[in-house]
Amino acid sequence: MRKILPPRRAHSFSIRHEKWMNRRLWVITRRTMNILAIETSCDETAIALIEARGSFPESFSCTVLGNSLLSQAQMHAEFGGVFPNVAKREHQHALVPVLQETLRQAKLLDTPADTPENVISELESALEREPELFLNLAQFLRSIGKPPIDAIAVTHGPGLEPALWVGINFAKALAYAWHVPLIPVNHMEGHIVLSAMNHDRAARFDMPLVSLLISGGHTELVLSHSWLEYRLLGQTRDDAVGEAFDKVARLMGLPYPGGPQISKLAAAARAEGHESSAFGALPRPMMTTPDYDFSFSGIKTAVRRMVERLQPLTDEHKRHIALEFENAVAEVLIHKTLKAIEEFEAATIIVGGGVSANEHIRTQLARSIKDYGYQTKLLIPPPDLATDNALMIALAGYFRAEMKQFADPKDIVARGNLALA
Ligand code: KG4
Numbered sequence: 001m002r003k004i005l006p007p008r009r010a011h012s013f014s015i016r017h018e019k020w021m022n023r024r025l026w027v028i029t030r031r032t033m034n035i036l037a038i039e040t041s042c043d044e045t046a047i048a049l050i051e052a053r054g055s056f057p058e059s060f061s062c063t064v065l066g067n068s069l070l071s072q073a074q075m076h077a078e079f080g081g082v083f084p085n086v087a088k089r090e091h092q093h094a095l096v097p098v099l100q101e102t103l104r105q106a107k108l109l110d111t112p113a114d115t116p117e118n119v120i121s122e123l124e125s126a127l128e129r130e131p132e133l134f135l136n137l138a139q140f141l142r143s144i145g146k147p148p149i150d151a152i153a154v155t156h157g158p159g160l161e162p163a164l165w166v167g168i169n170f171a172k173a174l175a176y177a178w179h180v181p182l183i184p185v186n187h188m189e190g191h192i193v194l195s196a197m198n199h200d201r202a203a204r205f206d207m208p209l210v211s212l213l214i215s216g217g218h219t220e221l222v223l224s225h226s227w228l229e230y231r232l233l234g235q236t237r238d239d240a241v242g243e244a245f246d247k248v249a250r251l252m253g254l255p256y257p258g259g260p261q262i263s264k265l266a267a268a269a270r271a272e273g274h275e276s277s278a279f280g281a282l283p284r285p286m287m288t289t290p291d292y293d294f295s296f297s298g299i300k301t302a303v304r305r306m307v308e309r310l311q312p313l314t315d316e317h318k319r320h321i322a323l324e325f326e327n328a329v330a331e332v333l334i335h336k337t338l339k340a341i342e343e344f345e346a347a348t349i350i351v352g353g354g355v356s357a358n359e360h361i362r363t364q365l366a367r368s369i370k371d372y373g374y375q376t377k378l379l380i381p382p383p384d385l386a387t388d389n390a391l392m393i394a395l396a397g398y399f400r401a402e403m404k405q406f407a408d409p410k411d412i413v414a415r416g417n418l419a420l421a
């Protein structure tokens with residue numbers, strides 16, 4: 001028989017949560033901290049669980065207990081890009097299965113269920129915009145108890161707001177059910193901290209640090225004089241570099257996401273002995289401007305014209321266009337990064353974001369730093385962790401938790417344009 005529940009007070013969720021939050025802040029004094037992290041800023045539903053200890057950099061180390069991800073890329077491939085409302089719907093489907101998979105990896109699926117029925121029913125208001133997610137979560141909480149976690153980190157921006165909200169609301173619901181505090185995390189900081197790791201420890205590096213952040217939504221050069229402090233040097237004035245890869249791929253009839261496709265074609269052209277395109281050059285926009293800004297929409301327009309001129313497009317055309325496009329983008333990114341190394345006497349360069357998986361950009365940047373005789377240390381994530389994942393959010397969450405940057409759930413909102421600095 002269905003239990004008859006007392007009427008819910010409008011704000012009972014956040015009021016009770018606050019009380020629990022205050023009681024639970026002691027976790028930061030413990031020696032190890034288990035952080036569950038949730039990432040839904042774009043088209044990957046990702047959840048990770050880490051056990052972290054020590055302070056960055058000397059004594060920090062971490063064990064990844066679980067790290068899983070469900071990509072919506074195939075679904076978005078049909079449309080040639082990510083549609084926020086499709087992403088939102090898919091995150092709703094995926095969050096509970098991805099959480100289950102993460103806990104399965106961590107061998108934590110056998111905890112007996114312990115969430116009181118009245119708490120589960122209160123979650124309905126927290127997830128009123130995600131009714132399907134509520135049903136999945138209610139079923140999950142009736143079958144599994146609270147795992148040993150001390151805090152939940154969640155991406156609150158930048159990204160697609162409808163997609164961010166699903167992860168945020170899910171994190172709030174879990175934090176309420178399991179009585180743990182929340183840590184809002186900046187997605188771009190996640191990319192930076194992941195690049196600053198060397199396996200399960202912090203990489204050794206000196207300041208100043210220049211970070212080149214290249215992803216589907218961002219192209220930025222950021223300067224840091226100390227850990228987790230940022231000054232924006234410059235950014236794209238139009239398309240992000242990953243977006244340009246995706247759009248150029250689409251112009252050539254290649255599926256989303258375009259970065260890996262273009263990269264493969266360009267590598268094939270190089271393997272045939274080509275260094276540049278036999279079918280015309282592309283511009284290097286803003287390469288020599290005296291700032292740290294970028295612009296990639298001009299290259300995309302030039303590719304469109306090239307594609308129109310070359311119709312019908314053959315596989316050979318595609319390989320050459322990909323080669324020329326990848327060369328153009330790499331030259332611009334590397335030129336401005338070297339300029340920043342020079343001006344700010346950077347001791348370390350971090351490259352982060354999905355486009356840092358690009359083999360040509362990785363090798364060319366390393367070669368240029370060496371050729372110019374800079375002593376700068378280059379930190380790049382392993383290619384499989386360059387694109388979005390929740391491990392990076394868990395790491396950033398831990399470092400923010402160390403700084404006691406827990407947030408009241410009602411203050412955590414999706415911020416599509418959240419900046420680092
Ligand atoms: O960081 P990320 O996973 O998501 C955002 O935060 O945007 O970056 C995704 C972007 C996509 O535009 C994708 O095409 C690009 O990274 N990307 C690549 C490569 N792998 C992924 N771009 C160039 N070469 C690659 N190998």
Ligand code: ZN
Nearest residue numbers: 215353354388
């Ligand atoms: Zn990203």
